[in-house]
Amino acid sequence: MTSILSVGSVAYDSVKxxxxxxxxxxxxxxxxxxxxxxxxxxxxxVACVGNDFRKQDVQLLESRNIDLEGLEYMEGQTFRxxxxxxxxxxxxQTLDTQLNVFSDFRxxxxxxxxxxxxxxxxxxxxxxxRQVLSQVQTxxxxxxxxxxxxxxxxxxxxxxxxxxxxxxxxxDAEARQLAQEPNLVRGARKILAWGPRIVVIxxxxxxxxxxxxxxxxxxxxxxxxxxDSLSVFGAPAYPLEDVSDPTGAGDSFAGGFVGYxxxxxxxxVQSLRQAIIFGSVMASFCVEKFSLDRLKELTFTxxxxxxxxxxxxxxxxxxx
Amino acid sequence: MTSILSVGSVAYDSVKxxxxxxxxxxxxxxxxxxxxxxxxxxxxxVACVGNDFRKQDVQLLESRNIDLEGLEYMEGQTFRxxxxxxxxxxxxQTLDTQLNVFSDFRxxxxxxxxxxxxxxxxxxxxxxxRQVLSQVQTxxxxxxxxxxxxxxxxxxxxxxxxxxxxxxxxxDAEARQLAQEPNLVRGARKILAWGPRIVVIxxxxxxxxxxxxxxxxxxxxxxxxxxDSLSVFGAPAYPLEDVSDPTGAGDSFAGGFVGYxxxxxxxxVQSLRQAIIFGSVMASFCVEKFSLDRLKELTFTxxxxxxxxxxxxxxxxxxx
Numbered sequence: 321m322t323s324i325l326s327v328g329s330v331a332y333d334s335v336k337x338x339x340x341x342x343x344x345x346x347x348x349x350x351x352x353x354x355x356x357x358x359x360x361x362x363x364x365x366v367a368c369v370g371n372d373f374r375k376q377d378v379q380l381l382e383s384r385n386i387d388l389e390g391l392e393y394m395e396g397q398t399f400r401x402x403x404x405x406x407x408x409x410x411x412x413q414t415l416d417t418q419l420n421v422f423s424d425f426r427x428x429x430x431x432x433x434x435x436x437x438x439x440x441x442x443x444x445x446x447x448x449x450r451q452v453l454s455q456v457q458t459x460x461x462x463x464x465x466x467x468x469x470x471x472x473x474x475x476x477x478x479x480x481x482x483x484x485x486x487x488x489x490x491x492d493a494e495a496r497q498l499a500q501e502p503n504l505v506r507g508a509r510k511i512l513a514w515g516p517r518i519v520v521i522x523x524x525x526x527x528x529x530x531x532x533x534x535x536x537x538x539x540x541x542x543x544x545x546x547x548d549s550l551s552v553f554g555a556p557a558y559p560l561e562d563v564s565d566p567t568g569a570g571d572s573f574a575g576g577f578v579g580y581x582x583x584x585x586x587x588x589v590q591s592l593r594q595a596i597i598f599g600s601v602m603a604s605f606c607v608e609k610f611s612l613d614r615l616k617e618l619t620f621t622x623x624x625x626x627x628x629x630x631x632x633x634x635x636x637x638x639x640x
Numbered sequence: 641m642t643s644i645l646s647v648g649s650v651a652y653d654s655v656k657x658x659x660x661x662x663x664x665x666x667x668x669x670x671x672x673x674x675x676x677x678x679x680x681x682x683x684x685x686v687a688c689v690g691n692d693f694r695k696q697d698v699q700l701l702e703s704r705n706i707d708l709e710g711l712e713y714m715e716g717q718t719f720r721x722x723x724x725x726x727x728x729x730x731x732x733q734t735l736d737t738q739l740n741v742f743s744d745f746r747x748x749x750x751x752x753x754x755x756x757x758x759x760x761x762x763x764x765x766x767x768x769x770r771q772v773l774s775q776v777q778t779x780x781x782x783x784x785x786x787x788x789x790x791x792x793x794x795x796x797x798x799x800x801x802x803x804x805x806x807x808x809x810x811x812d813a814e815a816r817q818l819a820q821e822p823n824l825v826r827g828a829r830k831i832l833a834w835g836p837r838i839v840v841i842x843x844x845x846x847x848x849x850x851x852x853x854x855x856x857x858x859x860x861x862x863x864x865x866x867x868d869s870l871s872v873f874g875a876p877a878y879p880l881e882d883v884s885d886p887t888g889a890g891d892s893f894a895g896g897f898v899g900y901x902x903x904x905x906x907x908x909v910q911s912l913r914q915a916i917i918f919g920s921v922m923a924s925f926c927v928e929k930f931s932l933d934r935l936k937e938l939t940f941t942x943x944x945x946x947x948x949x950x951x952x953x954x955x956x957x958x959x960x
Contacts, residue, residue, distance in 0.1 A: 407822050502727050505881040526846035527876060544879070545949075554876030554953055556847060561825040561864070593956035627959055629865075633874055634954055636913035639947055 322582045323362035323387070325433050326354050327452045328442020328465075328571075329422060330367040330391070331399040335610065338407055339564045345611035346377045348399060349442040349465065352568035355615045356575025356602040357440075358384035359623060360583035364433050366390035366452060368425045370398040380616055389430045394421040409566045409607075410524040429455040438582040440574065441485070443467050446477040453484055461587055463487040463578050464516075465570070471498050482515040486587075489574055491522045504529065509550055518592065520577070522570055527556040528596055534589065553593050555634065558604035558626065565610040569603040572615065576602030601626045642902045643682035643707070645753050646674050647772045648762020648785075648891075649742060650687040650711070651719040655930065658727055659884045665931035666697045668719060669762040669785065672888035675935050676895025676922040677760075678704040679943060680903035684753050686710035686772060688745045690718040700936055709750045714741040729886045729927075730844040749775040758902040760894065761805070763787050766797040773804055781907055783807040783898050784836075785890070791818050802835040806907075809894055811842045824849065829870055838912065840897070842890055847876040848916055854909065873913050875954065878924035878946065885930040889923040892935065896922030921946045 328350030334343045354363045364387040371393060381388060402416040429452065437460035441449040446466070453462060464485040470478050471494060478498075482488065488511060492504060499507030508519045508531035518532040534543055534551035543551045577599030584591055601623055608614045648670030654663045674683045684707040691713060701708060722736040749772065757780035761769040766786065773782060784805040790798050791814060798818075802808065808831060812824060819827030828839045828851035838852040854863055854871035863871045897919030904911055921943055928934045 503881060503883075505879050523846065526843065527874070529876065529879060544881070552879050552953055553956070554847070554879070555956075556849065556874030556876060559825050559849060559864070559872055559874070561823060563823075590957050594959070597956055624959060631956070631958055633872055634956075636873070636875075636917055636951070636954075637910050638951055639914070639944060 322437055322585045323364055324357055324438040324440055324578055324582045325364050325366060325390075325429070325436035325452075325456065326350050326357065326440045326442065327366040327427060327449070328353060328440075328444055329399050330365075330369050330373075331401050333567060333611065334400070334402040335565055335567050336404040337409070337565050338405070340610060342565075342610045344400075346380065347401065347567060347611060349571045351381070351612065352571035352606065352615070353440060353442060353575040353578075354381065354386045355384050355612055356572040356606070357579030357582070358386055358575075359602070359618070359620055360576070360579030360598070361438075363387065363579075364390055364436065366427050366429065366433065368392040368394050368421050368427075370394060370396045370421045373398050380612065383616075390427070390433055392425070392427070394424065396421045403567070405566060409563055412567065427452055437461065438578060439463070440578050441465065441481070442571070443470075446470055446474050446481040449481050450477075450484070453481075461486050461581065463489065463574070465489045465574055466494065466498075468494055468497060479514060482511075485516045487518040487520060488516040489520045489522065489570075489577070491524070491570065495519070495521050505531070505544065505550070505552075509548075512550075520596065522573060523557075524566070524569070525557050527554065528573070528600060529554050530592065530596055532589070532592070551589075553596060555596055555600055555630070557600060558630065558633075560604060560607065563607045566607050567610075568612070569607050572606035573599040573603040576600070597627055597630050598623070600630065642757055642905045643684055644677055644758040644760055644898055644902045645684050645686060645710075645749070645756035645772075645776065646670050646677065646760045646762065647686040647747060647769070648673060648760075648764055649719050650685075650689050650693075651721050653887060653931065654720070654722040655885055655887050656724040657729070657885050658725070659882075660930060662885075662930045664720075666700065667721065667887060667931060669891045671701070671932065672891035672926065672935075673760060673762060673895040673898075674701065674706045675704050675932055676892040676926070677899030677902070678706055678895075679922070679938070679940055680896070680899030680918070681758075683707065683899075684710055684756065686747050686749065686753065688712040688714050688741050688747075690714060690716045690741045693718050700932065703936075710747070710753055712745070712747070714744065716741045723887070725886060729883055732887065747772055757781065758898060759783070760898050761785065761801070762891070763790075766790055766794050766801040769801050770797075770804070773801075781806050781901065783809065783894070785809045785894055786814065786818075788814055788817060799834060802831075805836045807838040807840060808836040809840045809842065809890075809897070811844070811890065815839070815841050825851070825864065825870070825872075829868075832870075840916070842893060843877075844886070844889070845877050847874065848893070848920060849874050850912065850916055852909070852912070871909075873916060875916055875920055875950070877920060878950065878953075880924060880927065883927045886927050887930075888932070889927050892926035893919040893923040896920070917947055917950050918943070920950065
C-alpha cells in the first residue's frame with residue numbers, strides 16, 4: 321500500500337468562535353492532515369511534540385493507524401496556538417503563537433520513510449520543507465502547503481522549494497500575494513511557471529479552484545481560451561448549516577486530497593478532480609465540531625455519502 | 641413564443657475601474673437584463689427614459705428584438721448612476737445617483753403585456769414591483785431581484801412583494817441581511833418560508849448557490865441532510881483573465897437565467913440548473929468589456945461554447 325510522508329506541526333490549540341470555546345485541544349496542520357488522509361491511505365507522520373504531549377492524543381493518532389516513528393519527543397512544551405474567529409468564519413485572528421519545541425525541530429527521517437512516494441510538505445519554514453524532501457530518495461508526487469508568513473518573510477526560500485513541488489495548495493489571498501497579481505488566472509499561470517504543475521486554490525466557504533496544464537489533450541474543453549492549455553476545475557464548498565470551528569479545514573482538505581491520490585496511486589486529471597471533492601468533503605466534516613472531534617468519529621460511509629451529495633449538488637445536463 | 645415582461649431601470653452610467661473609465665454609457669438593470677435575456681427569449685421592456693435618451697441606444701435594444709412598447713418617454717433626464725470599483729471588483733462604490741425621470745415612474749402595462757407568463761421584477765421599489773405584477777393577469781413564473789437599499793428601508797413592502805414571487809435573486813450579503821442570519825443555508829430556509837420557492841444567491845467571482853425545496857423526490861441526493869427536502873445546486877463562476885467592468889453582471893446573470901427558463905418554457909430542477917449556468921455564462925461575458933459592449937457583439941455560438949466550458953470545468957466522476 322502506498323503511504324504518505326506528512327511533515328508539519330502538531331499543536332495544542334485554544335480556539336474561540338461564535339459557537340463555543342476550547343482550551344489546549346489537539347490541533348496542528350500535520351495532525352489534521354494525517355487524520356484526514358488516514359481514511360484513504362497509510363500516513364507516516366513527521367513532527368515534534370514536547371514531553372507534555374498527552375497519551376490520549378497519541379492514542380487518537382494510533383487509532384487511525386498513523387505511523388508515529390517520525391514523531392519526535394523533545395524537551396519542552398508542545399507548540400501552542402491561540403486564535404479567535406468572528407462571525408466571518410473565513411479568517412482567524414491569531415492571538416498567540418508559542419513555537420516551543422517546534423523552533424528547534426530539524427527532522428531526520430526514519431530509514432523506512434526515505435523511500436516514500438507521496439510527500440506532503442505542511443505549512444512550515446520552506447527551508448525545513450526542503451530539508452525533509454532532500455531525505456526522500458525518489459518522491460513520486462510532492463504536495464506543498466504554505467501561508468502568508470512564509471510568502472512575506474521567506475519568499476526566496478519558498479521559490480526554491482517550489483522548484484521541487486508538483487502541487488501547491490494555497491488560499492486565494494496567498495495565491496494573489498505569492499504571484500503579486502490580483503487576478504487568480506494570471507496568478508496561477510505565474511505560479512505554474514515556477515515549478516508546480518498544479519495549483520489548488522482554497523477559498524473557504526466559496527469552494528476550490530484547481531489550475532493545471534492539461535497535457536492529456538490539446539483541445540480539451542476544460543482549457544481556458546488562452547491558447548496555452550491552462551485548464552481549470554472548480555467546485556463549490558458544501559453548504560453547512562452548522563459550522564462550529566473552521567480550524568483545520570484547509571489541512572483536512574489537503575488530507576482528503578492527497579490521501580485519495582495516494583490511495584488510488586494515480587494523478588491523472590479525473591483522479592485529481594475526485595481528490596478535490598474528497599478534500600472538500602473532509603474539510604466540511606472537520607468544521608462541524610471543534611478540534612478533531614468530528615474527524616475522529618467519522619466513518620467512510622459518511623464520507624462516501626457526502627461525496628455523492630457533492631455530485632448531486634453540482635450536476636447539470638449538457639445543452640441539447 | 642413565450643415572452644418575458646421585464647421591469648427595471650434604464651440608465652446612463654459613468655463607471656471607473658482599474659482598467660478604464662467610461663462616461664454616460666448605456667446601463668441600468670432592465671437594459672442588461674433584457675439584452676442578456678434576448679439571446680434566449682422574446683423580451684418586453686417596461687421602463688422609462690428621459691428625452692435625452694439616445695437614438696443609438698434605442699437601436700441597440702431594437703436590434704436585439706426587445707419590444708419597446710412599454711418603454712415610456714418622460715419629460716426630463718434619464719436615470720444617472722456613477723460608480724467606481726477598486727481592485728476588489730466584487731463591490732462598487734456609488735459616487736452619485738440621479739433618479740431623474742425614474743422618481744415619477746408609475747408603469748402602466750401595454751394591453752399586450754398583461755397576459756405575460758414570465759415576469760422579471762428588476763431591482764426597483766418593492767411597491768412598484770407589486771404595482772407592475774398586479775397588472776399581469778396570470779403570471780406563470782415571477783422572478784424578483786432586490787438590493788440592500790430596499791431591504792434596509794422598505795423591508796415590510798419587500799416582504800409583501802415576496803409573497804407573490806417564485807424565485808428571488810440576491811447576492812450573499814443581501815441574503816444575510818434580508819434573513820437577518822449569517823448562515824446562508826438557514827437564511828435561505830427563512831426566505832423560502834416567506835413566499836419564494838427558489839432562492840438564487842449570487843456570489844460574484846465565487847459563483848452561485850441555488851436553494852429550493854425539491855418536490856420531485858423525497859430522497860433526492862441534492863437534498864441537504866436536514867430532513868425538510870431543502871436542496872441545493874452550486875456552480876463556480878467562470879475564471880476570467882480579463883475583467884474590465886463588473887457593472888451589470890448580476891442583471892446579465894438574471895437575463896440568462898430567466899431567458900433560458902422562458903425560452904424552454906420549463907421550470908423543473910434540471911432546467912433551473914441549466915438556467916443557472918446560462919446565467920453565469922452571460923455574466924462572464926458582460927464583465928469582459930464596459931457597458932453592453934461585449935453583449936451587443938456576442939453570438940449564440942459563443943454562449944454555447946462557454947456553457948460547454950462550464951460543463952468541462954465542473955465535471956467529475958462518481959466514486960466507483
